[in-house]
Amino acid sequence: MKTVITYGTFDLLHYGHIRLLERAKELGDYLIVGITSDDFDKIRGKINVQQPLAERVAAVKATGLADQIIVEEYEGQKIDDIQRYGVDCFTVGSDWVGKFDYLKDYCDVVYLDRTKGVSSSQLRSKDRKLKLGLVGETPVFLNKFYEENKYVNGVEINGICTEDVSKFCDEIQKLDIVTNDLDDIIKNSDAVYIKSEHDLHYEHIKKALEAKKNVLCESPVALSKKQCEELFDLADKNGCVLMDAIRTAYSTAYARLLLLVKSGKIGDVVSVEATCTSMKYLKRTKSLLDWGANAMLPVFDILGTNYKSKTIISRFKDKGNHEDYYTQVDFIYDKATASIKVAEGAKSEGSLVIIGTKGYIYVPAPWWKMDYFEVRYEDQEENKRYFYQLDGEGIRYELVAFARVAQNKEMDYNRISKDVSLGICGVMEDFLGGEVVEI
Numbered sequence: 001m002k003t004v005i006t007y008g009t010f011d012l013l014h015y016g017h018i019r020l021l022e023r024a025k026e027l028g029d030y031l032i033v034g035i036t037s038d039d040f041d042k043i044r045g046k047i048n049v050q051q052p053l054a055e056r057v058a059a060v061k062a063t064g065l066a067d068q069i070i071v072e073e074y075e076g077q078k079i080d081d082i083q084r085y086g087v088d089c090f091t092v093g094s095d096w097v098g099k100f101d102y103l104k105d106y107c108d109v110v111y112l113d114r115t116k117g118v119s120s121s122q123l124r125s126k127d128r129k130l131k132l133g134l135v136g137e138t139p140v141f142l143n144k145f146y147e148e149n150k151y152v153n154g155v156e157i158n159g160i161c162t163e164d165v166s167k168f169c170d171e172i173q174k175l176d177i178v179t180n181d182l183d184d185i186i187k188n189s190d191a192v193y194i195k196s197e198h199d200l201h202y203e204h205i206k207k208a209l210e211a212k213k214n215v216l217c218e219s220p221v222a223l224s225k226k227q228c229e230e231l232f233d234l235a236d237k238n239g240c241v242l243m244d245a246i247r248t249a250y251s252t253a254y255a256r257l258l259l260l261v262k263s264g265k266i267g268d269v270v271s272v273e274a275t276c277t278s279m280k281y282l283k284r285t286k287s288l289l290d291w292g293a294n295a296m297l298p299v300f301d302i303l304g305t306n307y308k309s310k311t312i313i314s315r316f317k318d319k320g321n322h323e324d325y326y327t328q329v330d331f332i333y334d335k336a337t338a339s340i341k342v343a344e345g346a347k348s349e350g351s352l353v354i355i356g357t358k359g360y361i362y363v364p365a366p367w368w369k370m371d372y373f374e375v376r377y378e379d380q381e382e383n384k385r386y387f388y389q390l391d392g393e394g395i396r397y398e399l400v401a402f403a404r405v406a407q408n409k410e411m412d413y414n415r416i417s418k419d420v421s422l423g424i425c426g427v428m429e430d431f432l433g434g435e436v437v438e439i
């Protein structure tokens with residue numbers, strides 16, 4: 001019996017895939033199909049996959065072409081599988097020609113012509129692409145955001161609303177819509193990404209939601225709980241999406257860290273300590289407004305937003321203008337405490353530590369772009385290390401999630417709850433309202 005093996009994602013199964021499987025089957029008597037796991041696809045850069053593994057397995061199974069289906073989960077697994085299943089022939093489409101020649105040491109390698117005219121990424125974008133308009137003044141970040149979107153199927157950045165577009169990269173300067181009129185960009189886009197000054201977020205979001213456009217906005221989305229509540233109510237009323245853009249929430253490592261905490265891996269959480277410092281943009285230091293939301297994310301995700309009390313402690317550069325060199329916010333909960341330390345005018349180790357009654361989780365700096373963390377115990381033999389590939393700081397994953405929520409209303413892709421957004425806006429409101437212990 002001649003055993004053949006082939007691998008793929010097989011997302012949105014189409015005739016190109018089926019023709020490949022048919023020809024693979026003809027190469028022998030027994031066909032094994034390896035289907036990539038969701039994590040493995042993300043790690044190898046396929047971040048736009050629409051269907052979860054179970055659906056992809058079922059679709060391949062329904063073709064009746066596979067004698068056996070396995071899951072491909074890690075780099076190098078093909079060698080293990082070829083040896084484990086006594087494979088005589090590996091085959092894959094010609095878009096991979098040369099990439100698997102190393103398998104010739106273990107079995108025959110056959111590249112089959114790829115079927116022209118169809119691909120999963122085409123199918124993913126078959127619904128009209130989401131036209132996304134940018135709103136903001138910071139070229140450093142918006143240029144990066146533009147680059148990141150190149151990895152996202154189904155979203156096309158079609159314009160920018162800014163005062164001076166000459167500061168931006170050439171591609172942004174050549175966008176269809178370049179304006180300084182917010183109404184322009186809202187009218188001509190399906191959705192907007194807002195990275196304007198914090199005190200303009202509320203007004204910008206409100207205009208977009210009133211026009212029934214979806215919004216992805218840097219956090220905080222507003223500078224008071226009331227305004228935040230009002231924006232989410234408006235989004236609900238108009239059937240739109242308002243998504244808080246804290247990209248940490250979209251990194252696999254962060255999502256897995258939360259699952260480990262919630263599964264009791266470190267016992268009851270007694271403290272969350274998050275530090276974010278950055279002195280890159282020294283010309284202004286709005287530490288809490290710029291970094292507070294990111295730092296509060298793990299606090300509110302793990303301990304919730306119903307703290308009993310909080311103390312905001314700030315060292316100001318210009319109190320009247322709410323420019324703080326350093327701000328610390330200490331939260332007291334029923335059975336836990338939390339402390340965030342944020343600084344654009346001071347420097348510290350940007351780590352995240354989650355303290356539990358059985359052990360603790362340590363995320364090294366810069367934890368907000370995490371791809372790695374450790375679960376540590378008294379007995380170091382029990383320590384575990386976790387690594388999850390993160391490309392581009394997580395912006396592309398945030399964009400994929402936003403597109404899913406905005407286009408298909410798949411709300412579970414929005415990793416930041418309204419409760420967390422409200423909690424963040426509430427702290428900002430108290431800070432701006434002067435509820436601060438000054439040092």
Ligand code: C2G
Nearest residue numbers: 007008009010011016017020092093094114115118
């Ligand atoms: N394919 C094809 N014609 C198409 C599209 C895909 O012949 N129009 C083939 C691919 O070459 C591949 C298989 O169908 O052999 C599955 O394609 P994908 O699901 O896109 O997965 P891919 O990541 O390309 O699979 O490690 C090997 C890779 O997993 C190969």
